[in-house]
Amino acid sequence: MKKFLNTADTYLTDALAGFAAAHPDLSVNLESRVVTRARGAVPGKVGLVSGGGSGHEPLHTGFVGEGMLDAACPGEIFTSPVPDQVVEAVRAADSGEGTVLIVKNYTGDVMNFEMAAELAGEEGRRVETVLVDDDVAVEDSTFTAGRRGTGATLLVEKIAGAAAARGDALEEVAAIGRRVDAASRSFAVALTACTTPSAGRPGFDLPEDEVEVGVGIHGEPGRRREKLRPASEIVSDMVDAVLDDRPLESGAEAIVVVNGMGGTPLSELYLVYGEVAALLEERGVSIVRNAVGDYVTSLDMAGCSITVCEAEEGFTDLWDAPVSTPGLRWGI
Amino acid sequence: MKKFLNTADTYLTDALAGFAAAHPDLSVNLESRVVTRARGAVPGKVGLVSGGGSGHEPLHTGFVGEGMLDAACPGEIFTSPVPDQVVEAVRAADSGEGTVLIVKNYTGDVMNFEMAAELAGEEGRRVETVLVDDDVAVEDSTFTAGRRGTGATLLVEKIAGAAAARGDALEEVAAIGRRVDAASRSFAVALTACTTPSAGRPGFDLPEDEVEVGVGIHGEPGRRREKLRPASEIVSDMVDAVLDDRPLESGAEAIVVVNGMGGTPLSELYLVYGEVAALLEERGVSIVRNAVGDYVTSLDMAGCSITVCEAEEGFTDLWDAPVSTPGLRWGI
Amino acid sequence: MDIELARAWVRAIGAAVERDRERLGELDAAIGDGDHGANMQRGFAAAVDAVGAMSPESVGAVLTKTGTTLVSKVGGASGPLYGSAFRAAGKRLAAERAETEEVGAALSAALEEVRRLGGAQAGDKTMVDAFAPAVDAFTRVAGSGGRLDEAARAAADAADEGLRATEPLQARKGRASYLGERSVGHLDPGAASTALVFRALAEAAGA
Amino acid sequence: MDIELARAWVRAIGAAVERDRERLGELDAAIGDGDHGANMQRGFAAAVDAVGAMSPESVGAVLTKTGTTLVSKVGGASGPLYGSAFRAAGKRLAAERAETEEVGAALSAALEEVRRLGGAQAGDKTMVDAFAPAVDAFTRVAGSGGRLDEAARAAADAADEGLRATEPLQARKGRASYLGERSVGHLDPGAASTALVFRALAEAAGA
Ligand SMILES: Nc1ncnc2c1ncn2[C@@H]1O[C@H](COP(=O)(O)OP(=O)(O)O)[C@@H](O)[C@H]1O
Ligand SMILES: Nc1ncnc2c1ncn2[C@@H]1O[C@H](COP(=O)(O)OP(=O)(O)O)[C@@H](O)[C@H]1O
Ligand SMILES: [Mg+2]
Ligand SMILES: [Mg+2]
Numbered sequence A, B: 001m002k003k004f005l006n007t008a009d010t011y012l013t014d015a016l017a018g019f020a021a022a023h024p025d026l027s028v029n030l031e032s033r034v035v036t037r038a039r040g041a042v043p044g045k046v047g048l049v050s051g052g053g054s055g056h057e058p059l060h061t062g063f064v065g066e067g068m069l070d071a072a073c074p075g076e077i078f079t080s081p082v083p084d085q086v087v088e089a090v091r092a093a094d095s096g097e098g099t100v101l102i103v104k105n106y107t108g109d110v111m112n113f114e115m116a117a118e119l120a121g122e123e124g125r126r127v128e129t130v131l132v133d134d135d136v137a138v139e140d141s142t143f144t145a146g147r148r149g150t151g152a153t154l155l156v157e158k159i160a161g162a163a164a165a166r167g168d169a170l171e172e173v174a175a176i177g178r179r180v181d182a183a184s185r186s187f188a189v190a191l192t193a194c195t196t197p198s199a200g201r202p203g204f205d206l207p208e209d210e211v212e213v214g215v216g217i218h219g220e221p222g223r224r225r226e227k228l229r230p231a232s233e234i235v236s237d238m239v240d241a242v243l244d245d246r247p248l249e250s251g252a253e254a255i256v257v258v259n260g261m262g263g264t265p266l267s268e269l270y271l272v273y274g275e276v277a278a279l280l281e282e283r284g285v286s287i288v289r290n291a292v293g294d295y296v297t298s299l300d301m302a303g304c305s306i307t308v309c310e311a312e313e314g315f316t317d318l319w320d321a322p323v324s325t326p327g328l329r330w331g332i
Numbered sequence C, D: 001m002d003i004e005l006a007r008a009w010v011r012a013i014g015a016a017v018e019r020d021r022e023r024l025g026e027l028d029a030a031i032g033d034g035d036h037g038a039n040m041q042r043g044f045a046a047a048v049d050a051v052g053a054m055s056p057e058s059v060g061a062v063l064t065k066t067g068t069t070l071v072s073k074v075g076g077a078s079g080p081l082y083g084s085a086f087r088a089a090g091k092r093l094a095a096e097r098a099e100t101e102e103v104g105a106a107l108s109a110a111l112e113e114v115r116r117l118g119g120a121q122a123g124d125k126t127m128v129d130a131f132a133p134a135v136d137a138f139t140r141v142a143g144s145g146g147r148l149d150e151a152a153r154a155a156a157d158a159a160d161e162g163l164r165a166t167e168p169l170q171a172r173k174g175r176a177s178y179l180g181e182r183s184v185g186h187l188d189p190g191a192a193s194t195a196l197v198f199r200a201l202a203e204a205a206g207a
C-alpha cells in the first residue's frame, strides 16, 4: 500500500486534523468526530446534517459551510458513523427549527441514523430524514438493500442546503431534498480498486484490460466485469443505464455531475463529460448546470460516476445560490 | 493503460471538448487550442496569459476567468504550446493595456513563449513575462536548466490575476507575479509514475515500497528513490528542503499549498497538510492562507507537492480577492 | 450463566475477532466493503474494556453494556445489529445468575431484534443464517435439560453449519446484495462473526 | 543539393522519426518526459505535408518551411530548436541549387542557432553533442572537395558517435538536467533524433 499516512490506525484522525488545520472557519471535534460551522447553528435556519463512512472526501465534511451542511459526522473508512456521532451533529446543527438528516441508502447508515433520529427525538428535537438512493446499478427491489446513495448526494446537500439557507421550514427542506433524490439517477464504472488503509491492498484484483461496471463507492466489486472499451462506448452504456431507469423527454432540462472516484485525473472526467453532453444533446435534453470533479470519492479508486438529475422547478436557482464550503464554493 | 479515452491521439481534443461543454462562460477554440473568457479581453485591464503542456489540469485552462487568467494555451500532453498558440492567446487577452505571460521555467516553455513574445512585440503589443521557478528539488545553477515551475504557478496566477483585476498597470502586475515567485518554494514526492496516453504505460517503474523524491510535474523520475516512510517523515524532509532553500523567520506569515498530483485522494492531502501545519507552527511560521487539493497535476500520478510562499505585503488581500474560474472560485 | 461467565464470553469474543480480524475483513472485501473485521475488533475491544471496568449487578448488565458499547463504537450494519442484539438479550437477564433456558430466551430475543432491525429472512445471506440455527440449537438443548456448555456447543456447531450454508446463496440484504449473482460462492462475513460469537460462548462455558 | 533533394531529406526524416517514434519516446521517458518521439513525429509529418504542398523556388525555401512548420507544430524544447535550426539553414540557401560547401555553411548556421537559443555547450548531453560533430564532419569533407553524399555520410557517422558519447554524461541542459546524476547512463533523446536527421540526409543524398 502506497499512501501518505503514518499508521493505518491513525489515518482518519490525522486526515481530520489536517482538515481542521486547513479550515479555521469550521470546527472539528476530533474526539466526537463531528465537523460543524465554527459559528454554530444558524438562528432561525433549519439544520442540515449528513454523514457516512469516511473515504469519500470531500463528501461530507467538505460540504459543511454556508449554504450547505451545518454539520457532518464522518465514520471510520467506509463505515457509517455511530448514533452518538449523529446525535452530536444534530445538537450542533439544530437552532430550534429542526434538522434534516441526509442519509445515503446503505443498511448501516440507515440503521445508525435511525437510532440517532430516535435519540434526538427523545431529546425533543424535530428531525426529518432524506434518503439518497440514486444508483441504478442496484435494482430497487426486495431482493436487494435498495438502490445505493452515490453522486446525487452532492445535489441533495447543495439544493436542500440552499433551501434551508433561504429560510424554508423543516418539512419543505426535507421535501425538496427528497425531490432532488427522486429526480436523480447515477451509474459508476471503476478502472481500479481502491485500497483502504486497514486492508493495505486493493479490494479486488482487476486485470489491466478490464473494468468493473456498476460499482458503488465503498470499494466493493461492481455488477459485472468487462473489457476496457473506448470512453464513448462506456459512457454510452452508463447514460443508457441512467436514462433507462428514469427516462427524460426531449426538451427536459438536467443537472449533470461527472464525479471522479479519487484516482482519475480531471482531464479524463472532462472527456467523459464531453461524451455525456453529446449523448444528452442527441436525446434533446439540455444540461442547464454541471459539475465535473471529485465530489463523492472512493479513496484512490480510478473511475467515475455519472449523475443525471432532472432540473425540476426551483432546482437550478437553489443550485446557483451562494455556497461556501471547502468542497464547493461560489457567490461568497 | 487504463483511462477513460477514445484513442490516445484524440485524448487532448476530446478532453478539451468536454471542458468547453462544461464551461459555457469560457470560449474554447479546439483548432488553435486557446481558451479565453467568453466575453473576451477586459477593457482597461492588463491581460494575463499562461500555458504549458497539458496533463496538469486544472492548470492552466481551469484558471481562466474573472480574477485570474484571460487566456490559456494548452500544449500537447507535457509539451509546451507552440508560439502561434501563445500569440493567439495574447491577442485574445490584450485590451491594449499589455499582457503578462506566466511561464513555468522549462526549456521548451521558455523558448516557445519567448518566440511568441517576440512575435507579439512585432505586432506592437506590450508583453511582460513572469517566470515561475519554485521547485527546490532542482538546483538553480548553470549545471541545470534552473529550478522548475510547479505549485507556485497557482499562487502567481491568482495573485497577479487579482492585481490585474484591480487595475494595476502592466509592469506592476508583472512585478507582483515575480515577487510571488521569488517568495515561493516547492518540493514534490511521487508514490507512482503517471501514464501518458501516447506512451500507454507508466513513465518509470516504482517498486511497491519505494517513492520518487524530488519529482517534477511531467512524469519524469525524481532526484532520488527512497523507501516509503511514514508521512510525518516524508513531509518533514519536504518542508526542510523548502525552508532550507528559503528560510522563514519565526513570526513570518505564509501561504501554503498542498497540491495533489492527480491520483492521490483528498484525505491524504489533508493528512499531509496537517503535518506541514504542525512543522511550520514549530518554526513559528503562521499559515495565513492555504489551498489543499489538485491544482498542478501530473495526469494520474499519485503524489503531492508542498509550496510555501511567504505572505509578503499585499499577497493575502490579492489571494482573497474574488475569483471565478473552473478550478478556483470564491467571492463571485 | 453468571456475571463472570458473561464477562468471559465477551472477552472470548474479543479474542476471537482480534485473531480473525483479517479473515473477516477479507470475507467482507470479497462481497462487501472490507471493514467487518475492523468493525468487530474495534467494537469488542471496547466492550471488553467496558465490561471490565464496570461492577455489574446482573448478567444482563454485562450484555447490555456490551450492546451499548457496540452501538456507540462500531457503526456500519454490524454495529446496530450486534449492539441491539446484545441489548435485547441483556434486558432479559436481570439477575446475578441465569438458567440455561433463560439464556436461551435471551438469545431468542436477540435474534428477534436482529430480524426486526435488519428485516432479513433466512436465506438472505446475512448473520441471520448463522444466528437463527444457533439459537434454535441452543434452545433445543436447553429445553431438554442440557447444560449451558452443551447448549452453547450445539449452538456454535449450528452457527458453523449455517455459515457454511451461506456460501451458495445470493445475498438479498446488506452490501453483498449489490453484487447480485456475484455474491454467490462466498461466505457471509456477518455469519462468520456470528459463528465466532457462539463458539466463544461455548469456550467460555466449557472452561 | 537541389530542391528535390531537400524535400527528399525532409521526407526521409519524416520516415525515420515515424519508425523510431517509440524508441525516441522511451529514451525521453528515461530522463525526460517521454514526448520526444511524438514531438518529432508530429512535427516532421506536418513538415513533409508542408513541403510537399508548396512550390519552392529555392533549396532554402524548403528548409525554411520545414523550420517554420516545426516551430508551429512541435512545441517543447525540440520544436524551437529544430525549427530555428532549419530556418537558419534555409536563410543561407537562396538558390535553386546549393554546393556542398554552401550546405555545410548552412548547417553551421543551424548549429549556431541551436547553441544560441538553447545555450548548451558540448558535453551538456543535448542534441548539440550529436549536432556539433556532425556539422564538423560535414564541413571537413565538404571543405576537402567531398560530394554531398560523402559529407552527409561522415556527418551521420559523427552524429551516431556523438549520440553514443552522451550516454556517460550528466545532463546540464533541458529536462534531463533535473535528474542530476541519475541522467548518467542514458542516451540523450535529442541527440538520437539529430542522428536520425543526418542519417536521413545521407540516405536522401545517396539515393
Ligand atoms: N439487513 C441485514 N440483516 C441482517 N444482517 C445484515 C443485514 N445487512 C448486513 N448484515 C450483516 O452485516 C454484515 C456486514 O457488516 P459490516 O461489514 O460490519 O457492515 P457494513 O456492511 O456496513 O460494512 C453482513 O455480512 C451481514 O451478515
Ligand atoms: N538547452 C538545450 N539546448 C540544446 N538542446 C536541448 C536543450 N534542452 C533540451 N534539448 C534537447 O531537447 C531534447 C528534448 O526534446 P523534447 O523531449 O522534444 O522536448 P521537452 O524536453 O520539452 O519535452 C533533449 O533530449 C535535448 O537533446
Ligand atoms: Mg462498512
Ligand atoms: Mg515535453
Ligand SMILES: [Mg+2]
Pocket: C028, C032, C033, C034, C035, C036, C076
Ligand atoms: Mg463491511
Ligand SMILES: [Mg+2]
Pocket: D028, D032, D033, D034, D035, D036, D076
Ligand atoms: Mg520531452
